[in-house]
Amino acid sequence: MDSRQLKVFVSLAEDLHFARTADRLNIAQSVLSDQLRKLETTLGVRLLNRNKRAAVTLTNAGEVFLQEALLALRQLERAEAVGRLAARGEAGNVSLGYVGSAVSTGLLPATLKRFRAGCPKVEMDIMAMETPRQLESLHDGRLDVGLLRSRSRYPDGVAATVLMREQLMIALAADHPLSQSATIRPSALRDAAFIVPQFSESEGFAENLSSLGRLGGFDAAPRQRVADFMTALCMAAAGYGVVLVPQSMKAFAPADIVFRPIAGYPEQAELAVAYRARENAPSVKRFLETALGLARL
Incomplete structure (x- = not known):
């Protein structure tokens, strides 16, 4: 069973007319019939009553299955939409650590506000954390981004950019x-x-x-x-x-x-944004872009 077969069945259930549905889906009627037949074979039940002398109707099984098919297609559409958002960095999760100066300078609230405006579906997990612990968590993969005090050296795999000096x-x-x-x-x-x-x-x-x-x-x-x-x-x-x-x-x-x-x-x-140099999710990259865009050097 695949989404194409579900779409064919739902469209047929709406039209109850093979020729009309084939035209609407822009496919040959033989292809339409073949998709329906494969779906019925997979399920082991007839979904539509069809013959040349009577109107097409849903069987009892077809009426029950229609509701589930509609739910499944809506979920697939939602999954596709979320997937596209995630690919653009507009959905997902970002774990963020920060030092107190990120709040007192206004950098943290300004970054969060701008990021949320562009990526409202991204979930944020935000923790106050000293610089050494942030660096350790970034290195271990427990943290995605850190707003911290800059260092002369960083752990392997961790990079940072200074955002402001005070x-x-x-x-x-x-x-x-x-x-x-x-x-x-x-x-x-x-x-x-x-x-x-x-x-x-x-x-x-x-x-x-x-x-x-x-x-x-x-x-x-x-x-x-x-x-x-x-x-x-x-x-x-x-x-x-x-x-x-x-x-x-x-x-x-x-x-x-x-x-x-x-x-x-x-x-x-110096206040810097630190992150893993590799393997950052699109949502993390979008957050980094937002933070870097607010640099005050």
Whole structure:
């Protein structure tokens, strides 16, 4: 049994006239009869009553089978439509990891909004995830795309493109002595208590903090490690220390905290989109195209 035989039967059931159906389907009447006969042979039952002296009618079995044939054809049409959408990347699934800065910069919501406008049938599985875990999940195939902090090297099979860069600043309590300065010199941070989000990595912000210490002539060792930037900002607002943060963290700043640029400190935080270099589904490729189209370099 194939879809062509089902279409022939349904058309005949609608017209109850072999010549008319053959014309509508643009096939020879002999071909029409042959398709119906093959279908009846496969099913082992006659579906249509037909003879030269009486009108064509559905048998009892034909009436029952018609309903199932209609459902089957609708499902086939839907499957074909979904398949075409999937081939164009407009249907399927995308698993996405992101770091907090993807939210604070507006990159994640902007990318999702534009992607949904073009591919509303794609299912998104979105997870907040630290950069190291994203890279591990991308390498293992558990993640399709990651919005993360860029790295000098990536695991085998993983590639990345920088989407944006942002200034690094010092966040500190509004009543901190250094808050009175419009710009903070690195050397002025010699005795500061640095609160550092612990991301279980030596690259990224850990490197940024080390380079700040070298520029100021001191060892910028973390005084306190916390789980994330929000916790660090809350502690800084309470006077426990200062935090080196991307500028976009201003969007989540608690009360009683200020942000100050660092004089002569050129380093920036880079936000990148990472993905597997091979074997990406069309829906994943479409998402990557959307993210790359929103690059702000």
